[in-house]
Amino acid sequence: xxxxxxxxxxxxxxxxxxxxxxxxxxxxxxxxxxxxxxxxxxxxxxxxxxxxxxxxxxxxxxxxxxxxxxxxxxxxxxxxxxxxxxxxxxxxxxxxxxxxxxxxxxxxxxxxxxxxxxxxxxxxxxxxxxxxxxxxxxxxxxxxxxxxxxxxxxxxxxxxxxxxxxxxxxxxxxxxxxxxxxxxxxxxxxxxxxxxxxxxxxxxxxxxxxxxxxxxxxxxxxxxxxxxxxxxxxxxxxxxxxxxxxxxxxxxxxxxxxxxxxxxxxxxxxxxxxxxxxx
Amino acid sequence: xxxxxxxxxxxxxxxxxxxxxxxxxxxxxxxxxxxxxxxxxxxxxxxxxxxxxxxxxxxxxxxxxxxxxxxxxxxxxxxxxxxxxxxxxxxxxxxxxxxxxxxxxxxxxxxxxxxxxxxxxxxxxxxxxxxxxxxxxxxxxxxxxxxxxxxxxxxxxxxxxxxxxxxxxxxxxxxxxxxxxxxxxxxxxxxxxxxxxxxxxxxxxxxxxxxxxxxxxxxxxxxxxxxxxxxxxxxxxxxxxxxxxxxxxxxxxxxxxxxxxxxxxxxxxxxxxxxxxxxxxxxxxxxxxxxxxxxxxxxxxxxxxxxxxxxxxxxxxxxxxxxxxxxxxxxxxxxxxxxxxxxxxxxxxxxxxxxxxxxxxxxxxxxxxx
Ligand code: SF4
Numbered sequence: 063x064x065x066x067x068x069x070x071x072x073x074x075x076x077x078x079x080x081x082x083x084x085x086x087x088x089x090x091x092x093x094x095x096x097x098x099x100x101x102x103x104x105x106x107x108x109x110x111x112x113x114x115x116x117x118x119x120x121x122x123x124x125x126x127x128x129x130x131x132x133x134x135x136x137x138x139x140x141x142x143x144x145x146x147x148x149x150x151x152x153x154x155x156x157x158x159x160x161x162x163x164x165x166x167x168x169x170x171x172x173x174x175x176x177x178x179x180x181x182x183x184x185x186x187x188x189x190x191x192x193x194x195x196x197x198x199x200x201x202x203x204x205x206x207x208x209x210x211x212x213x214x215x216x217x218x219x220x221x222x223x224x225x226x227x228x229x230x231x232x233x234x235x236x237x238x239x240x241x242x243x244x245x246x247x248x249x250x251x252x253x254x255x256x257x258x259x260x261x262x263x264x265x266x267x268x269x270x271x272x273x274x275x276x277x278x279x280x281x282x283x284x285x286x287x288x289x290x291x292x293x294x295x296x297x298x299x300x301x302x303x304x305x306x307x308x309x310x311x312x313x314x315x316x317x318x319x320x321x322x323x324x325x326x327x328x329x330x331x332x333x334x335x336x337x338x339x340x341x
Numbered sequence: 342x343x344x345x346x347x348x349x350x351x352x353x354x355x356x357x358x359x360x361x362x363x364x365x366x367x368x369x370x371x372x373x374x375x376x377x378x379x380x381x382x383x384x385x386x387x388x389x390x391x392x393x394x395x396x397x398x399x400x401x402x403x404x405x406x407x408x409x410x411x412x413x414x415x416x417x418x419x420x421x422x423x424x425x426x427x428x429x430x431x432x433x434x435x436x437x438x439x440x441x442x443x444x445x446x447x448x449x450x451x452x453x454x455x456x457x458x459x460x461x462x463x464x465x466x467x468x469x470x471x472x473x474x475x476x477x478x479x480x481x482x483x484x485x486x487x488x489x490x491x492x493x494x495x496x497x498x499x500x501x502x503x504x505x506x507x508x509x510x511x512x513x514x515x516x517x518x519x520x521x522x523x524x525x526x527x528x529x530x531x532x533x534x535x536x537x538x539x540x541x542x543x544x545x546x547x548x549x550x551x552x553x554x555x556x557x558x559x560x561x562x563x564x565x566x567x568x569x570x571x572x573x574x575x576x577x578x579x580x581x582x583x584x585x586x587x588x589x590x591x592x593x594x595x596x597x598x599x600x601x602x603x604x605x606x607x608x609x610x611x612x613x614x615x616x617x618x619x620x621x622x623x624x625x626x627x628x629x630x631x632x633x634x635x636x637x638x639x640x641x642x643x644x645x646x647x648x649x650x651x652x653x654x655x656x657x658x659x660x661x662x663x664x665x666x667x668x669x670x671x672x673x674x675x676x677x678x679x680x681x682x683x684x685x686x687x688x689x690x691x692x693x694x695x696x697x698x699x700x701x702x703x704x705x706x707x708x709x710x711x
Pocket of ligand 1: 093095125195274275
């Protein structure tokens with residue numbers, strides 16, 4: 063009896079209808095932060111009251127890029143770095159769709175960096191969620207455009223000589239209408255923020271800091287709990303912090319919060335306005 | 342009307358509603374013309390940040406249910422091949438025009454060539470079948486753009502129009518027929534309420550019905566090797582099965598896809614094989630040869646890929662020789678030689694690009710062949 067009831071407990075989960083259950087177990091490693099970021103995204107979508115038949119998810123390539131494969135909505139697993147331009151075509155061809163891009167830092171900001179800044183500049187009506195784990199997890203832990211200076215990765219065994227991008231700052235400078243940064247420890251704020259971003263018209267961007275214990279953590283002596291402790295002890299929530307305060311740094315701290323929430327016409331608004339003008 | 346403009350008009354006649362572009366000589370005029378025209382028919386034109394993004398946006402638009410296209414030239418085509426591969430793997434209907442200019446690299450931006458023909462066949466990684474058409478006039482590019490959309494919708498893949506700078510920039514009279522005279526084919530949709538819907542269960546002709554985003558089917562597609570559900574499967578068996586399926590759907594329908602035009606083939610002793618702008622100069626040479634009593638013929642390839650192998654093999658059993666004419670140093674010529682299999686001599690007329698091939702060059706080979 064008790065075994066049976068255990069089983070039935072296991073078999074229902076509040077997100078069941080949004081998960082492709084026939085694809086579980088997922089590929090994410092134990093201790094990985096992507097799953098938490100992903101379920102925050104699913105909760106936000108579920109509580110959005112949107113008609114889920116009109117919500118699509120697009121991912122690129124990488125560990126986070128597997129997101130689109132697990133959501134039980136129309137979902138597109140595209141090429142490396144190209145989730146945003148694919149999503150752009152999807153949205154422009156059917157403006158009734160709500161399009162969420164779920165991918166990682168390597169995908170969105172190295173190989174796909176050009177697409178990101180242009181979609182933000184155009185104010186394309188998309189929600190982009192970037193799980194930032196500071197390295198290329200899927201390929202075994204190589205340096206990324208987000209890897210901290212001096213951090214060890216398989217392709218910077220002596221420490222990263224480069225300086226990383228600051229993602230919310232880049233989004234802000236590129237013209238995004240909604241910009242936020244959270245960690246997987248701040249799930250409630252994160253979920254609410256994703257909910258806001260999805261409802262927001264225009265280009266919304268959320269960075270989610272998440273540990274990759276298997277590749278990044280191991281080489282930089284950071285156990286999953288150490289990372290969570292850093293998220294707890296070093297983070298400062300500062301909504302609408304000025305662009306110069308968006309630190310992501312063990313000394314200055316980690317600035318979290320919603321930094322931008324502004325209204326601007328979207329690309330499609332302006333396209334209609336310019337092309338439907340009587341000449 | 343120029344060839345480039347006729348191409349844009351053909352796209353509109355086919356019902357194209359989305360163009361994701363990036364400027365490049367000598368294809369820019371297609372984007373310019375359709376940028377003006379698409380809003381008039383309720384469509385969307387967007388100039389993306391590069392050709393990679395342009396091609397990705399075209400695939401996205403197709404999955405939202407509209408007919409979509411892009412146009413480029415060699416350097417941009419090289420960038421697009423990444424997502425053309427995604428289009429092949431995910432079986433996404435769309436049209437890609439390559440107005441060929443002379444390469445490699447930046448090459449001669451303003452001067453024509455036909456030197457991306459093998460790139461069109463094999464340029465994206467992996468093994469696949471592709472459909473590529475080659476028009477020889479502005480009027481023909483108008484019709485071939487419609488055909489390209491029809492084929493892409495029918496067989497669910499990106500269809501290429503491999504034209505060139507000369508046709509693109511050439512001005513000729515183009516007749517645009519009434520819409521009622523144009524036959525259009527739209528992708529087969531899944532049967533209503535056939536849930537669960539799996540995107541890659543083949544229909545009778547080997548092609549799977551296609552749902553699009555927002556219809557409630559909640560499907561998944563991926564560029565990873567996948568099963569008929571569209572789910573990734575990392576095994577050799579699944580891969581062999583998938584690649585066979587996406588290649589077989591073209592191979593088994595090859596006779597419906599291939600379109601060629603023959604001149605004097607009934608009694609020809611020597612057959613010129615050519616396509617696009619080179620088939621025009623070849624035809625003048627064949628007429629001239631005939632007037633001199635040489636039994637020459639022309640096989641004009643309107644479809645270059647899949648290659649009309651069976652037609653070549655049949656001809657090879659009764660003619661004395663072939664001459665391939667193209668603006669490159671021998672690409673389609675390799676296919677001609679492969680099909681002829683050394684049974685009769687094969688000659689080649691071509692150069693690396695930048696100008697058309699004068700009919701006299703073809704004629705002199707026809708005269709001296711035997
Ligand atoms: S490699 Fe890293 S990012 Fe990828 S699933 Fe494992 S822990 Fe997560």
